[in-house]
Amino acid sequence: MAVRTTTAAAVAALLAAAALGLAPHQAQAAPQSTALTAASATSAELSFHDIPGSGGITLKGNVFTPAGAEAGRTYPLIVLPTSWGMPQIEYLAQAKALADSGYIVVSYTSRGFWLSGGEIETAGPKDVADVSAVIDWALATTPADADRIGLGGVSYGAGISLLASAHDARVKAVVALSGWADLIESIYSGRTQHLQAAALLGGAGFLTGRPGPELQQILGDFLGSNLDREQQMIDWGKKRSPVEQIDRINANGAAIMLGNAWGDTIFPPNQYAKFFDKLTGPKRLEFRPGDHATAEATGLLGLPNDTWTHARRWFDRYLKNELNGVDGEAPVQIKSRSNAGYEGYADWRSVGSGGSLKLPLADSEHLFANVDSGANGGIVLLSSLLDQIAQAPPVASVPLLPRAFTAVWQSPHYDQERRVRGTVKLHTTVTPTASDGTFVAYLYDVGPLGIGKLVTNAPYTFHGKTPGQSFGVDLELFSTAYDVPAGHRLALVVDTVDPLYIEHNPTGAQLTFSSPRTDPSYVSVPLREQ
Numbered sequence: 001m002a003v004r005t006t007t008a009a010a011v012a013a014l015l016a017a018a019a020l021g022l023a024p025h026q027a028q029a030a031p032q033s034t035a036l037t038a039a040s041a042t043s044a045e046l047s048f049h050d051i052p053g054s055g056g057i058t059l060k061g062n063v064f065t066p067a068g069a070e071a072g073r074t075y076p077l078i079v080l081p082t083s084w085g086m087p088q089i090e091y092l093a094q095a096k097a098l099a100d101s102g103y104i105v106v107s108y109t110s111r112g113f114w115l116s117g118g119e120i121e122t123a124g125p126k127d128v129a130d131v132s133a134v135i136d137w138a139l140a141t142t143p144a145d146a147d148r149i150g151l152g153g154v155s156y157g158a159g160i161s162l163l164a165s166a167h168d169a170r171v172k173a174v175v176a177l178s179g180w181a182d183l184i185e186s187i188y189s190g191r192t193q194h195l196q197a198a199a200l201l202g203g204a205g206f207l208t209g210r211p212g213p214e215l216q217q218i219l220g221d222f223l224g225s226n227l228d229r230e231q232q233m234i235d236w237g238k239k240r241s242p243v244e245q246i247d248r249i250n251a252n253g254a255a256i257m258l259g260n261a262w263g264d265t266i267f268p269p270n271q272y273a274k275f276f277d278k279l280t281g282p283k284r285l286e287f288r289p290g291d292h293a294t295a296e297a298t299g300l301l302g303l304p305n306d307t308w309t310h311a312r313r314w315f316d317r318y319l320k321n322e323l324n325g326v327d328g329e330a331p332v333q334i335k336s337r338s339n340a341g342y343e344g345y346a347d348w349r350s351v352g353s354g355g356s357l358k359l360p361l362a363d364s365e366h367l368f369a370n371v372d373s374g375a376n377g378g379i380v381l382l383s384s385l386l387d388q389i390a391q392a393p394p395v396a397s398v399p400l401l402p403r404a405f406t407a408v409w410q411s412p413h414y415d416q417e418r419r420v421r422g423t424v425k426l427h428t429t430v431t432p433t434a435s436d437g438t439f440v441a442y443l444y445d446v447g448p449l450g451i452g453k454l455v456t457n458a459p460y461t462f463h464g465k466t467p468g469q470s471f472g473v474d475l476e477l478f479s480t481a482y483d484v485p486a487g488h489r490l491a492l493v494v495d496t497v498d499p500l501y502i503e504h505n506p507t508g509a510q511l512t513f514s515s516p517r518t519d520p521s522y523v524s525v526p527l528r529e530q
Contacts, residue, residue: 043067044099046092051108051137054129057117060088061108061134064099069143076319077144079134080107081127083293084156085204087114091153093302098312102320104144108134110156112209119212120205123159123240131164146170148319152311154178154293154300155266162242165254173318175311177259178293180267181275182244183237188222189268190475192438192459193502196380197266198222225502227463243271246278255282255318259307261290262337262480263384263393265377265500269479270423273348282327284314285348287481289337291384336419337387338483343528351481352422352526357411359490361428361521364514365407369505372497373406375442377457380500396442398491399450407494407513409523410446418484422526424456424477426492429521431470431512436463438503439511441475442493443523445484452491456480459501472519481528492523 045065053059066075078098080091088109095105111130112120121127131151138144150173151161158179165171180186187194202219205211211219218236221229238244249256256279260272269287276285286307288295299305310333316322330344332351345351378384378394387393401408426441438461444452458477465471484490494513496505515521 044096045069046096048088051106051134053111053117054126054133055118057111059108059111059117059130059134060115061106062088062092062095063138063142064095064103064105065142066099066102066104074143074145075102075104076148076150076315077104077106077135077138077142078150078152078315078319079131079138080105080151081131081153081157081160082107082110082113083154084110084201085113085208090300094299094308097308098315101312101316103315104138104142106134106138106142110160112212114208119210120215121212122215122218123156123163127160128163128167131160132168135168135170148172150174150315150319152176152315154296159183159240159242162249162256163240163245165252165256166242166245166248169252171252171254173255173315175257175259175314177296177307177311178261178264178267179258180271181242182271183241184234185271186267188234188237189270190458190460191463192461193222193225194265194500195223195502196500200380201266223502225504243275243278246275250278250280253281255314257284257286257311257314259286259288259295259310261288261292261295261384261388262478263290263387264292265380265384266292270476273423273479276332277348282318283331284310284326285332286310287334287479288388289335289384290388291381294381294385294388334421334481336481336483337391337393338481343481348422352528354419354421354527354529356527357418357490357525359409359411359492359523359525360515361409361492361513361523362515363409364512365409365494366510366512367403367405367407367495369437369496369503369509369511370507371402371405371495372499373401373493373495375401375406375493375495376498377440377442377454377500394454396444396452396454396493397450398444398446398452398493401493405495408491410491411489413487413489414484416486418490418525419528419530420455420480420482420484420525421528423479424526425524426473426475426477427522427524428473429470429514429516429519430462430473431468431514432462432465432509433467433511434506434509435465435467436504436506437461437465437496437509437511438501438505439494439496440498440501441477443477443525444491444493445482446489446491447485448487452493455482455484455490457498459498461504463504470514470516490525
């Protein structure tokens with residue numbers, strides 16, 4: 001079934017077909033409709049469609065059908081919702097590769113973006129219903145097999161796919177790349193607004209789509225620090241968090257592969273790892289160097305890419321029943337930011353099974369708020385991409401950090417390499433001069449000249465505390481895999497301003513970090529088994 005396609009979609013299709021090496025040819029017109037297809041004797045056929053979504057809207061989509069599809073035969077189906085702000089041609093390269101190996105692949109622009117109908121619902125119930133509607137349409141109009149259905153996507157498409165797997169039992173396999181499982185822990189971790197991440201998503205939404213009134217309200221409250229509506233924002237985020245529907249996901253039993261980057265500044269890795277631990281069906285977790293969606297970006301351009309290669313193996317195993325060995329491999333596969341090899345683990349807990357370095361924070365530190373010391377987590381999307389490409393994370397000269405605005409604790413120099421793996425944890429005691437405040441903790445790898453390379457960081461915000469009264473803090477820094485060279489040391493740095501986050505320190509506020517004898521402060525750094 002071919003339906004009307006816009007001129008913009010036709011032009012995009014021609015450009016994409018040329019880039020992919022497809023040979024477009026004229027398709028016969030259907031009544032009140034046209035179709036653009038691209039095919040050859042050995043290449044999958046591409047066609048563009050208007051697909052009915054939930055609630056009567058139209059979703060702009062495309063379909064790849066295996067070359068020479070035989071009449072009466074069915075093929076496994078993969079549905080790919082697009083990322084936030086991306087059009088339907090996002091997955092053309094990977095969709096073609098999947099179709100060339102025997103899949104029906106349907107990609108569509110998520111509702112509210114570009115030419116698809118509706119408003120941006122931010123992975124709300126209507127987005128989840130759209131997935132089922134697209135599956136229904138594909139089963140009715142393509143030779144798709146109702147018993148072999150998979151979902152996949154990057155970022156927004158990943159989150160929607162996980163949520164849909166909780167509501168549509170027909171889904172047998174999911175590949176969720178650079179996505180979220182817990183929206184609150186992603187952009188509001190440590191009760192701190194992730195400013196650059198939220199602003200980037202909000203700006204992209206207004207540029208490429210039509211945010212609905214609910215999203216506009218949430219964005220305004222979030223970026224405006226409207227704490228009177230904090231619980232409403234949290235409730236909104238929980239409805240869009242797959243971890244809140246883990247029982248339904250497990251009951252449906254889809255095989256789920258998760259992939260993310262250590263430095264993802266939009267959806268940090270911790271929340272994915274915790275979600276992975278809660279899954280009871282077939283599962284796989286992959287972490288690599290990079291930032292949001294950068295680990296899979298080259299694959300979207302049709303270039304060789306490990307992430308997409310592993311994704312195809314996952315679909316082949318659980319939709320085609322191919323015995324390709326992927327289910328026999330260690331279910332947790334990670335790449336350190338310091339070397340190119342993969343490390344396999346039986347579960348997430350085993351990643352840091354080599355013990356831990358416990359760095360005592362014995363000295364009391366007092367600092368003034370409201371000043372950026374120069375220690376920071378970098379720039380959204382850019383800094384961790386540089387780390388991925390050139391092993392160049394954000395740096396700071398630790399000896400030169402202004403101590404009036406920075407707390408610093410350093411370890412001794414290590415006589416051998418220390419392989420940091422997993423989630424660094426900070427335990428400390430804070431005494432504020434104001435009831436509200438924010439601080440950011442950074443762990444640095446400090447070389448002989450005092451230059452610190454950022455290993456990990458995390459923000460923490462408090463509200464409603466009694467000024468002058470101490471309280472305990474337990475903070476998980478963002479999970480990572482980083483090798484500290486022999487001769488280097490680790491440094492924990494704390495300050496109160498970072499451009500990545502919104503801070504809540506009143507003018508003139510001060511913070512004291514102490515280590516009571518009955519409750520000593522420390523940083524716990526998990527290590528890989530030697």
